[in-house]
Amino acid sequence: MKAFPNKYKPATAEAACNERWLKDEAFKWDEAAPPETDYVIDTPPPTVSGTLHVGHVYSYTQADIVARYFRMSGRNVLYPIGWDDNGLPTERLVEKVKKVRGGTMAREEFVALCREVIPEYEQQFRDLFTRLALSVDWSREYQTISDESRTVSQMSFLDLYRKGLLERRMEPTLWDPADRTAIAQAEVEEIEREGRLNYIPFQIEGGGDPALIATTRPELIAACGALIIHPEHPRAKELVGKRAITPLYAVPVPVVADDTVDPEKGTGMVMCCTFGDVTDIQWYRTHKLPLRVVIDQAGKMAQDLPIGTDDWPSLDVDGAKATIAALAGLKAEKAKQAILEMLSERGLIEKQETTRQVVPVAERSGAPLEIIVTPQWFIRTLDFKDAILAKGREIEWKPEYMRQRFESWVEGLKWDWSISRQRHFGVALPVWYSRRPGEEGKVIVPEASELPVDPTVDTPKGYQPDEVEGERDVMDTWATSSVSPQLNTRSITEELALDWQTHQRLFPMSLRPQAHEIIRTWAFYTIVKALHHQQTIPWKTIAISGWCLASDGSKMSKSKGNVIDPVKLLDEYGADPVRYWTGTSRLGHDTALSPNTLNQGKRLVTKLWNAVKLAHMALEQAGITPVSPRADIESGAISHPMDRWVLGRLAETVKKATDSFEAYEYAAALRAIEDFFWRIHCDNYLEIVKARTRFEGEPDAGQLSALHTLHHVSDTVVRLYAPFIPYVTDTLFDLLNGAEGADAKTVHARGMWPKADDQADADGFRTEGDAFVSILGAARKVKSELQVSMRAEVETLTVQGAGALADLIGDTEADLKAVTNAAAVATGDLPDGAPSASSADEKHRVALVMAPPSQEE
RNA sequence: GGGCGCGUAGCUCAGUUGGUUAGAGCGCUACGUUGACAUCGUAGAGGUCACAAGUUCGACUCUUGUCGCGCCCA
Incomplete structure (x- = not known):
């Protein structure tokens, strides 16, 4: 056996293990193994945005614990890793690091900067994940911006385009004026803030009482195309069909009835602008209202508006022009203040109320959103809600209630x-627009064989460069990361595939581990893509991790200053303890970072x-060849009752841990293992067995039995703990099983999980041992x-009670004497005056007659 | 407004289909070290299981309601 170092040195062990795992390609997926043993994980490619946080540690470790278990249990685990290194978060990082603005730079120059900055930050992730012992298959590492990823992502685009599920439309779009880009609903956050509801009268053409409307966005008055009134409103009969005159602009707009107006809100009458919110779009479409764009892509008021033309008449063109000029170039918030002053000067504010209002903002920039009309590419989802929900129900959600979040989204x-x-900086949309006479604006897409393409540089087949205009927009990063399973199988459909055979084997995948805040993005989009591409689910199971909270249970945030640097955490405690802390938490539940648990x-x-x-000290004394608990009991090598007892309890623990892991309840597995190891093995068995480990020369039967048992219990406990604390377990496994100069196979290899069939009878000597x-x-x-x-x-x-001691505890009198240091043991009446105590289960009362104190020194 | 989760010892959390006396770690108290471990061990104190009603022979567990915290959606 190898010599056993006196102290464990985590840093040394971490380095040694990582080196060995890498050298041995310990976590490489085995293509030659039978496909039915595949267990494929759709790993989240972390966004390269410059910040490593404890959330990464927490979430990725949860997945790794599961991955290591499944691998050890015999599955052929494919656990890939990639980096999501393009898109807005990455652009922001580069802008920060290089102190530039992407928007004001030449594209090529900015992209070059991105490619320069990214590697360093990817390396930080690589180092962190290595340190954490994520058992990923490094040979399959990918980037979402690599040529291959771009190919697959563009294949996805092509497939959807050909199927009519992806189209370019000129229509009202969610717009982030700070980042000056269209965004998706998933990137919208609704914040509550104090707002002001302004009551503004609109004169009615031909006289009569003005129509009073309430609005929080008076700066959009110019965009007003109609007043909307509920048909049951008391003034509906009187006003519908008439025209109202917008204040300051004097533009006549129709008053129309629509029962989607909330009669309880404001005055029950609203102005419909293009566009203030989603209902405006609905009214704009239903009532075929004019499109009046007053805010530009930077979120500023237009410099000029064609008011006074036939399409946009005004009863006071000069007044309107003056208002436009006064507001031109102001950002929405400033414009709001300015227009309110103008209205106030003219006595056109009847009332102002302070309200709590919900304002949609862009999640990333925090800027209040605008809805503006631009041409954008849309993947059809609204028509497929039912199908998407149905796919969601085919997937097993861990925990189950997380499905609810998906469904409500x-x-x-x-x-x-x-x-x-x-x-x-993103994956290019693979399209050109034709300039050829007669087909101007026609959308041209590449052949699959041409991918990846960059339409700003490349030219489609059959066209000259000056005959086309390449699309300059890029894809949402989610459009690429939503095919993360396919980035690994390198295929979308049979026609659009780099390796269709592998795709068929690996897709749908076994598991998607991810955090709950990206259910509406990553999980949702991946499900949409799998549905659209292949009418299938992307994975059988989705495991949702919670958030890592600060140790006081509050959310970690920069503004609170309670963010913990994961590298410092690992330095302070070591990777195994940090993983242990993760292992005590349950899927779906938020977990506070707990120094207690880390310690x-x-x-x-x-x-x-x-x-x-x-x-090890005991085992060093004699060479034995242990087989398995069951085999060694059957062969008689293990004969002692207390050995059979501990192996029985161990068998029970193996079963509990295995069952829990199969249900993704790794924390329950950890508890079961912990209970056995600490309470049964260390506190009791090791104390009991010590006497039988001290011998000289050849061991007798009881001593041999002890040695075999010590080997099995130690070996099995190390295996059981291995998914949680991989470094110390692999080090110990080698010390137990390796020979001098010959390392043992890693404990993390396929099939190393303790097998139920190898275990002892769980009830063996149970009553007596307990x-x-x-x-x-x-x-x-x-x-x-x-x-x-x-x-x-x-x-x-003395144990109170009748009958022979052997009936109670079997043939273990010698052990009882040894562990209690008693010269004699007996049953029967307790000796008078002897100190005694009851056992915890109150089944036994035990008295000790102490030996007279030995000679003092 | 709709939905989900949580509320158990001073703290962080377990508690499997309802079943004797509700558990663990930390912290606290007392004691204990020559052969794995003081980064330890042994023992002890500590809980109206948020609250209320109901179902039941029996409720931390099931039902309903209330309160508080967090989150998702609108």
């Missing part, structure tokens, strides 16, 4: 998925080291109450 969808972004992990590593060291431990506990209590050492000598230990 899908049910609340109001927009098709806009995938074009007015940005520089517990540290203690566990030390304890495990020492427990195996004890076994009674033994309970009597031992009572004896310890007596000594504790006497305030003497556990090693204090006992003259007689």
Whole structure:
């Protein structure tokens, strides 16, 4: 056997293990193994945005614990890794690092900067993930901007385009004025803030009482195309069909009835603008209202508006022009203040109310959104809500209630998925628009064989460069990461495939692990793509992790200053304890970062080291060839009752841990393992067996039995803990099983999980063994109450009750004497005056007659 | 407004289909070290299981309602 180092050095072990795993390609997916053993994980490619946070550590470790279990259990695990290194978050990182603005730079120059900056940040992830011991298959590492990823992503585009599921439309679009790009509904966040509801009268053409409307966005008055009134409104009969005159612009607009107006809100009458919100779009379409764009792509008021033309008449063109000039170039918020002053000067504000209003903002920039009309590429989702929901129900959600989040998101969808972004650094939309006479504007897409294409540089087949205009917009990063399974199988459909055979084998995948805040993005989009491409689900199971909270249970955020640097965390505690902390949390539940639990992990590593060291010391004394608990019991190599007892409890633990893991309840597995290791093995079995590990020369049967058992328990416990604390377990596994100069195979290899068939009978010697431990506990209590050492000598230990001791605890009298340091044990009446205590289960009462104190020194 | 999750010891959390006396770790108290471990061990104190009603022989567990916290959706 190898020599056992006295102390465990985590840093050394981490480096040694990583080197060995990498060299041995320990986590490489085995293409030659039978496909039915495949277990494929759709790993989240982390967004390269410059920040490593504890959330990464938490979420990715949860997935790795599961991955390691499945691999050890015999599955051929494919656990890929990639980096999502393009799109807005990456652009922002580059802008910050290089102190530039992408929007004001030449595209090629900016993209070059991106490619320069990214590698360093990817390396930070690589280092973190390596340190965390993520058992990914590094040979399949990918980037979402690589040629191959771009090919697959553009294949996805082509497939949807050919199927009519993806189209370019000129229509009202969610717009982030800060980043100056279209965004999707998933990138909208609704924040609540204090707003002001302004009551503004609109004169009615031909006289009569003005129509009073309430609005939070008076700066959009110029965009007003109609007043909308509920048909049941008291003034509906009087006003519908008449025209109202917009204040300041004097534009006559029709008053129309629509029962979608909320009669309870404001005055029950609203102005419909192009566009203030989603209902405006609906009214604009239903009532065929004019499109009046007053805000530009930067979120500023237009410099000029064609008011006074036939399409946009005004009763006071000069007044309107003056208003336009006064507001021109102001951002929406400033314009709002300005127009309110103008209205106020003219006495046109009847009332102002302070309200809580919900304002949609762009999640990333925080800017209040505008809805403006631009040409964008949309993937059709609204028509497929039912199909998407149905696919969601085919997937197993862990925990189950997370499906609810998915469903409420899908049910609340109001927009098709806009995938074009007015940005520089992303996967190109593979399209050109023809300039050829007679087919101007015709959409041209490449052949599959031409991919990947960059339409700003490349030219489609059959066209001259000056005959086409290449699309300059790029794709939403989610449009690419939503095919993360296909980026790994390198195929979309049979026609659009780089490796269709592998795709058929690996897709749909086994597991998608991810955090809950990206259900509406990543999970949703991936499900949409799988549905549109192949009418299937992307994975059988989705495991949702919670958030990592600060140790006081609050959300970690930069503004609170409670963000923990994951690298510092790993430096402070070591990777195994950090993983242990993760392992105590359940899927779906948010977990506070707990120094207690982290320290517990540290203690566990030390304890495990020492427990195996004890076994190793015993095993060094004699060469044995253990087979398995079951085989060694059957062959008689393991014969001692307490050995059979501990192996029975171990068998029970293996079953519990296995069942829990199969249900993705790894925290329950960890608890079961912990209970066994700490309470049964260390606190009791090791103490009991010590006497039989001290011998000189050839071991007798009891000693041999102890050695075999110590090997099996240590070996099995190391395997059980392996998914959680991979470094110390692999180090210990090698010390137990490797020979001098010959390392053992890694404990993390396929098939290394303890097999149920190898385990002992769970009930073997169960009653007697439990009674033994309970009597031992009572004896310890007596000594504790006497305030003497556990090693204090006992003259007689008496267990209350009739019958032979052997009936109670089997043939283990010698062990009981040894572990309690008693010269004699007996059953029957407790001796008068002897100190005694009851066992925890109150089944036994135990008295100790202490030996007279030995000669003082 | 609709939905989901949570509320158990001072703290962080377990508690399997309802079943004796509700558990663990930390913290606290007392004691204990010459042969795995003081980064330890043994023992102890500590809980009206948020609250209320109901179902039941029996409720931390099931039902309904209330309160508080967090989140998702609108």
